[in-house]
Amino acid sequence: MLYLVAIIFFPVLSVPKQSMLNVKQPDKEDIKPPKYRKDVSFEVGNTALSAWLYLPEKLSTPVACIVMSHGFGGTKDMILESYALRFVEAGMAVLTFDYRYFGESEGEPRQLFMISYQLEDYKAAIEYARNLKEIDSDKIALWGTSASGGYGVVIAAQDKKIACIVGQCPALDSQEDGKLALKREGIGFFLGLFVHAQRDMGRSRFGLSPHKIPIVGRPGTLAMIRAPGAFDGYSKFVSASFVNEVCAR
Template structure:
């Protein structure tokens, strides 16, 4: 499918690296419009299913900026396929600043859209930037530790130890020594060595990603995930938040969603 007429290839900088993005602008633009910033989940890229969302938003009169994180997709950065949460949060901030600098965009009406891991990023980013207009978080990662406990019950302690010490720690130590990264598949079938190894992730990714998608990730992300707790930032968010929850999500405990909803109060809307 050809890209829509108003999709532009753009770049913006973060720490001397160029990040690749697609900018969608509504047709017959006459005044600055609200903009939705879209970053994908975990190690996915903007060409993995974001465009249908972006086109619908564009048709509704919004601008959209969908970007690739550093080290991934068409963005710059080495080592390739590194997923590091603080860096991805910085990339969101850089995308927001870039959008606010464009004459076509109303800088007071910036919305954030995230899914999975980036569903947590948008909560954290909105907590740090009280000028964000609203947030949409789809099946968000809200508490890595709680998700890790669900994973432990599903796969067992020996699999967890194997992934942590045989792969994640190995990659981290190699990075300390200045050696090439140790990479594992981003998505795999149940029981395989992968960042996400379950049938749901495998089936979903197989449908979303393009043929040339690089199914790899630096393994060190595995020892960072359980420490990521966007739930702690919920009380600092000052804008409306739409939480879109998949009832059969095997990684998101509903108790965490309820905790975030309670902390957000009237700002929260939860859709199942």
């Protein structure tokens, strides 16, 4: 019991933040969105998800649409737009979105990562795109990296109307990923994550603020991802809405 009390209530497990925003980000008011892009939203249950819809300038018939999403902890304003604009210039539509609890989408607690919820959000984004008059509902493609690349494979296996998927280094086998991480990081790393997860889950049961740890960190620090090069890699794509922390549960 004393162990649980210490884990849940006392700040002995506080984790230093690892901020990536070393350069001042421009204010949203100073950023001019591309002419192809407009802000849209759709709901999952009672939660509104923020999205960007990109459409070609001249539309005579419904076009194919690529639904794009990010990997672990990513937001729609992290480099996805560079790809979206190229697809739009080629005559296709693109829909990017933030998962619930992340970026500009609604949901509390903030920065809560749940695979089942993100799959629901992805499916809702697909349905939203299919119901747009500008979109050919038989030509929906999925494009994702890492976690979202894996989501695309799962969803396409269930939804036979998906025209194609593009999965860049998709997360397909969590067991094998875990074995590789265990070999690289050692058992102590996973025991540490377990303790922090217990703290977060315990605090949630008492209605307390979530306990968070960094999404990505430098080797040797406490973070969900701390492989060599990961921190510097993420830093290249960091955006104003990206928060480098996630609920430890």
